[in-house]
Amino acid sequence: MMAEKTILSNRKAYHDYEVLRTIDAGIVLTGTEIKSIRSGRVNIREAYGRIEDRELWLVGAHISPYAAAGEYFQHEPYRRRKLLVHKSEIIELRRALSERGLTLVPLRLYFNDGFVKVELGVARGRKNYDKRQVIAKRDADRRIQQATRQAVTSSRDR
Numbered sequence: 001m002m003a004e005k006t007i008l009s010n011r012k013a014y015h016d017y018e019v020l021r022t023i024d025a026g027i028v029l030t031g032t033e034i035k036s037i038r039s040g041r042v043n044i045r046e047a048y049g050r051i052e053d054r055e056l057w058l059v060g061a062h063i064s065p066y067a068a069a070g071e072y073f074q075h076e077p078y079r080r081r082k083l084l085v086h087k088s089e090i091i092e093l094r095r096a097l098s099e100r101g102l103t104l105v106p107l108r109l110y111f112n113d114g115f116v117k118v119e120l121g122v123a124r125g126r127k128n129y130d131k132r133q134v135i136a137k138r139d140a141d142r143r144i145q146q147a148t149r150q151a152v153t154s155s156r157d158r
Contacts, residue, residue: 007037007109007116010044015131017105017123023093026084027058027116030075032066037116039066042109049083049104049120051094056083058106058118083118096122 013019029037036042041064050057058081065074085093096102107119126134 005111007040007111008042008044009108010106012045013105013107013121013123015126015134017103017121017125018130019105019107019121019123020102021096021122022107023085023089023120023122025056025118025120027118028082028084029063029116032069032073032075033063033081034116035066035069036063037109041066044106044109044118047106049093049106051090051097051104054087054090056085056090056093057081058083061106083120093122101125 043062044058047061048059050059060078061081062077063075064077093104097104101124102122103125105121105123107121109116109118111117
């Protein structure tokens with residue numbers, strides 16, 4: 001059994017959204033898309049998940065064309081990609097997303113046992129003042145950790 005290997009992480013999503021819960025899904029891809037992903041030519045920053053006709057789709061993800069493939073075999077870089085999840089998970093997601101202000105955001109893309117998976121987050125958008133508060137709290141926590149670390153090392157040196 002192979003370990004998970006992260007291809008790319010959407011760090012901006014954690015800045016712009018408050019992630020309430022996560023879900024993992026497989027992606028239906030073509031051969032040239034897999035090759036482009038393996039070479040790291042993918043972007044999910046502007047992507048989002050959407051439920052249509054009882055199916056889950058990844059919309060807005062950009063997978064660059066694979067340079068070594070001929071024109072006939074190329075894929076559309078911004079095409080919608082079907083996500084593979086259980087029917088019960090789609091029902092749960094539909095219920096969660098019906099709440100006002102929630103959206104489905106891709107958080108990271110990773111390999112698991114040779115398959116490409118995407119981790120999606122049910123998230124609520126943050127306002128600018130919320131973002132500032134989160135940054136201020138993170139900085140304060142970092143300062144507290146540094147101060148306690150310095151206090152511990154200085155007490156050992158005595």
